[in-house]
Amino acid sequence: MPEDKQQALRALPKVDEWLRRLAPTIAAPTALLKRVVQDEIERERRAILAAPGQMAPCDEEQWRHRFNAAARRKLQTGFRPVINATGVVIHTNLGRSLLAEDAAVALCEAGKRYSNLEFDLESGQRGSRYSHIEDILRDLTGAEAALVVNNNAAAVFLALETLAKGKEVIVSRGQLVEIGGSFRIPDVMARSGAKLVEVGATNRTHPHDYEGAISPETALLLKVHTSNFRLIGFTSEVAAADLARLAHERNLLAMEDLGSGSLLDLSAYGLPREPTVREVVAAGIDVVCFSGDKLLGGPQAGIIVGTKAVIAAIKKNPLNRALRIDKFTLASLEATLRHYYQDADALANIPTLKMLVEHRATTKKRAERLLKNIRESAMRGYLAELRPTASRVGGGAMPEYNLSSFAVVFSPDPSREPSRELSLNRLERDFRAMPTPVIGRIERDHFLLDMRTVRDDEIALLSEQIRNYFLRERP
Numbered sequence: 001m002p003e004d005k006q007q008a009l010r011a012l013p014k015v016d017e018w019l020r021r022l023a024p025t026i027a028a029p030t031a032l033l034k035r036v037v038q039d040e041i042e043r044e045r046r047a048i049l050a051a052p053g054q055m056a057p058c059d060e061e062q063w064r065h066r067f068n069a070a071a072r073r074k075l076q077t078g079f080r081p082v083i084n085a086t087g088v089v090i091h092t093n094l095g096r097s098l099l100a101e102d103a104a105v106a107l108c109e110a111g112k113r114y115s116n117l118e119f120d121l122e123s124g125q126r127g128s129r130y131s132h133i134e135d136i137l138r139d140l141t142g143a144e145a146a147l148v149v150n151n152n153a154a155a156v157f158l159a160l161e162t163l164a165k166g167k168e169v170i171v172s173r174g175q176l177v178e179i180g181g182s183f184r185i186p187d188v189m190a191r192s193g194a195k196l197v198e199v200g201a202t203n204r205t206h207p208h209d210y211e212g213a214i215s216p217e218t219a220l221l222l223k224v225h226t227s228n229f230r231l232i233g234f235t236s237e238v239a240a241a242d243l244a245r246l247a248h249e250r251n252l253l254a255m256e257d258l259g260s261g262s263l264l265d266l267s268a269y270g271l272p273r274e275p276t277v278r279e280v281v282a283a284g285i286d287v288v289c290f291s292g293d294k295l296l297g298g299p300q301a302g303i304i305v306g307t308k309a310v311i312a313a314i315k316k317n318p319l320n321r322a323l324r325i326d327k328f329t330l331a332s333l334e335a336t337l338r339h340y341y342q343d344a345d346a347l348a349n350i351p352t353l354k355m356l357v358e359h360r361a362t363t364k365k366r367a368e369r370l371l372k373n374i375r376e377s378a379m380r381g382y383l384a385e386l387r388p389t390a391s392r393v394g395g396g397a398m399p400e401y402n403l404s405s406f407a408v409v410f411s412p413d414p415s416r417e418p419s420r421e422l423s424l425n426r427l428e429r430d431f432r433a434m435p436t437p438v439i440g441r442i443e444r445d446h447f448l449l450d451m452r453t454v455r456d457d458e459i460a461l462l463s464e465q466i467r468n469y470f471l472r473e474r475p
């Protein structure tokens, strides 16, 4: 190793020395502080070794700054609330669906108090954790039986593992989709032990395609919602009722992975038409899987509804124990589902639905409130104004569909400080670094906060953060 590198390594600060110096100024457990100092010095050591030439050594002030910043980062809670101003309602990276007020309360109660999770209050004996919601799911979907697992990927896996392990499953080529987060239908099927038989062409699949592929090894015919992608043009897929009829004629089962799985028909509120879970069940499909936290607007869960025999078999699968839901999911899912007994109740109380059907005039009012609040602060170097924009449903539901919305947009003010390069990227990053991070999006030459996904009770905090930012910062 060159002499100058050896020298740089020898000049790295001593952990204990810095621990003594920092301890009185940073309120953190010694173990945490030690970790911070060690990590930071180690990072520098690696940088020295990797650098092609000589590196300028950090002086004392720089080290102090580094340790302070690293300690601050480590002391901050990792998982925390953010303000979703992206306009994507079911935003998987931001936590998908927000819970209804009573669902959130039920979740908290389940955490703080004992419950009858697996205890039958009538008999005083051990009970089933699913009994609490199975009845409601039957009511809401018309299915004979139901089961809930950790998420829809688990639901699909468990259903296939139970019903088609070592057998063949026939699926249309147009429905072999990747959902995101590397959930690929063909991969999940392979892991379940089911053998995939692809039929049809990418754009068109007909009943005779399925029929021609049926063999003595076939266990079921599977239909998959294409979710986040849409086939347009010269296309056709086989309707649920036709698939079910064909399956039953041949003594096979029909299954559908609905993905989002809506319990109410949102086309009545101006959104695209999607078959509801009840309609798919009524079409004769034996087993239907869907997510709890997409269009349904509840907690993360995978819901399986179907015939008595099929659900009984799935319940008996030992893997079900590994994929079962916890009491938090159970509590919040039951509270969410109860709203669906009446459409109006669901639309008024489930945030996901509320945001999806919100009238643009209401969104506009919220945008105007924000704009009014922040106008008073000097927007150094930026202009803020109201603009119409388009929000997205998200969660793989209704891709390509635009929800008409309003945004507060920030753009560099050309008349002020024209020499300064004002960067939208910087604004986007700074908003993300706010005490309650604000996630917006950059569109052409402005930074945009879509107000459809911002809650009324977040406006005050959002305004305050923006005001503080523009008062403090000189972009």
Ligand SMILES: *Cc1c(COP(=O)(O)O)cnc(C)c1O
Binding pocket: 151, 152, 153, 154, 156, 179, 183, 224, 225, 226, 227, 228, 257, 258, 259, 260, 290, 291, 292, 301, 302, 395, 396
């Ligand atoms: C989203 C989706 C899944 C996965 O559901 P998770 O609840 O995220 O596990 C599976 N299939 C389809 C068609 C989907 O859209």
